Amino acid sequence: MSELIIVLIIVVLGLALVGLGIGASRRARRHTEQVSRDLGILEIKPADIEPPEIDAPVPAEPPEPEPERFKPRLRDRLGKTRAVFAGAFGGLLGGGNIDDDTWDELEEALILADVGVPTTTRILDDVKARVAADKITTVDGVSGVLQAEIASLLEAGSRTLVCPTGEMNVWMFVGVNGVGKTTTIAKLAQRETAQGRTVVLAAADTFRAAAAEQLGTWAERVGADLVRGQQGADPGSVVFDAMSAALSRSADLVLVDTAGRMHTKVNLMEELKKLRRIVERTPGALKEVLLVVDASTGQNGLAQARNFAEAVDVTGIVLTKLDGTAKGGIVLAIQAELGIPVKVVGVGETADDLVMFDPTEFVAALFDA
Ligand SMILES: Nc1nc2c(ncn2[C@@H]2O[C@H](COP(=O)(O)OP(=O)(O)O)[C@@H](O)[C@H]2O)c(=O)[nH]1
Numbered sequence: 321m322s323e324l325i326i327v328l329i330i331v332v333l334g335l336a337l338v339g340l341g342i343g344a345s346r347r348a349r350r351h352t353e354q355v356s357r358d359l360g361i362l363e364i365k366p367a368d369i370e371p372p373e374i375d376a377p378v379p380a381e382p383p384e385p386e387p388e389r390f391k392p393r394l395r396d397r398l399g400k401t402r403a404v405f406a407g408a409f410g411g412l413l414g415g416g417n418i419d420d421d422t423w424d425e426l427e428e429a430l431i432l433a434d435v436g437v438p439t440t441t442r443i444l445d446d447v448k449a450r451v452a453a454d455k456i457t458t459v460d461g462v463s464g465v466l467q468a469e470i471a472s473l474l475e476a477g478s479r480t481l482v483c484p485t486g487e488m489n490v491w492m493f494v495g496v497n498g499v500g501k502t503t504t505i506a507k508l509a510q511r512e513t514a515q516g517r518t519v520v521l522a523a524a525d526t527f528r529a530a531a532a533e534q535l536g537t538w539a540e541r542v543g544a545d546l547v548r549g550q551q552g553a554d555p556g557s558v559v560f561d562a563m564s565a566a567l568s569r570s571a572d573l574v575l576v577d578t579a580g581r582m583h584t585k586v587n588l589m590e591e592l593k594k595l596r597r598i599v600e601r602t603p604g605a606l607k608e609v610l611l612v613v614d615a616s617t618g619q620n621g622l623a624q625a626r627n628f629a630e631a632v633d634v635t636g637i638v639l640t641k642l643d644g645t646a647k648g649g650i651v652l653a654i655q656a657e658l659g660i661p662v663k664v665v666g667v668g669e670t671a672d673d674l675v676m677f678d679p680t681e682f683v684a685a686l687f688d689a
């Protein structure tokens with residue numbers, strides 16, 4: 321009997337506990353819902369959750385081929401100049417027929433790109449004549465004639481850097497301070513040593529203390545020999561020593577770095593002529609006198625080029641810093657006004673940032689969308 325009472329008590333207590341538990345959980349749920357509402361949290365029921373979208377597996381792409389060394393593309397580095405041309409032609413090439421605005425906009429684009437007034441006038445006069453002769457009426461037609469005109473302007477002159485095997489070759493680099501002579505020498509030294517040539521660098525810029533050190537660092541990096549003198553030493557003696565060293569080592573190529581500044585311009589030009597004569601003591605060795613011009617100086621660079629070209633017989637132009645400027649049109653001005661071919665283009669600060677100038681590639685880079 322007492323067992324029955326105990327069982328009954330347990331059952332009653334159990335039911336009471338269950339009742340309490342259900343009440344508490346209801347209260348807790350109501351509380352949670354209230355808090356959620358207060359906080360603006362939406363209750364998400366399982367039915368609301370959309371199954372995540374799973375993309376079909378993407379087949380692995382083949383790895384990008386390594387960019388070929390020594391060959392940055394002119395097109396990729398000409399960004400700012402391309403933008404000037406694209407700005408002008410983009411508007412024009414919407415199509416339509418030629419009107420006065422067409423010629424004004426073309427003129428503006430060429431001047432903005434630092435083609436310079438004389439060369440711009442010459443180019444546009446020729447284009448207008450062709451357009452009239454061929455009875456061209458559309459802007460697209462003008463663009464074609466303009467491209468052909470620029471390409472033919474750039475065609476004149478040989479662009480190879482002369483360096484026959486089996487003999488000693490000397491390339492001299494001239495130009496004002498800071499244009500990129502030493503950097504260009506480093507780039508070309510790397511290119512030539514990579515082709516199996518033995519290269520001697522002559523640090524004939526003895527005017528600046530750091531100049532020989534800078535060239536020395538590059539020489540080590542690209543695997544060339546360096547001949548240098550003390551600061552303030554006679555640059556002529558450095559060139560003389562470099563020639564002797566190259567002869568005794570049967571080197572293929574001597575690259576002569578020169579100072580870009582002297583006490584006066586006359587001094588500088590006389591110094592350069594003297595260096596040239598020292599090189600010419602070895603008959604036939606002097607193959608190139610390369611004038612280095614900073615493209616970002618635009619028409620100023622052209623004026624410098626004229627001075628140097630008058631003093632030393634320049635065989636080609638190295639146009640540097642074409643990567644950071646919208647003034648790439650200076651290539652046309654130099655070629656048209658000085659008649660000296662642009663042979664090499666600098667498109668950055670590392671030893672690989674060198675492009676051998678190719679007019680077809682240049683025109684394509686300017687006009688291709
Ligand atoms: N962006 C750019 N910088 C260049 C180029 N060539 C040279 N430079 C930089 O121009 C500065 C002067 O170069 P440097 O070779 O010492 O000129 P140098 O006085 O004529 O020998 C350095 O900071 C170079 O890194 C180029 O093609 N592109």
Ligand SMILES: [Mg+2]
Binds near residue numbers: 577
């Ligand atoms: Mg230098």
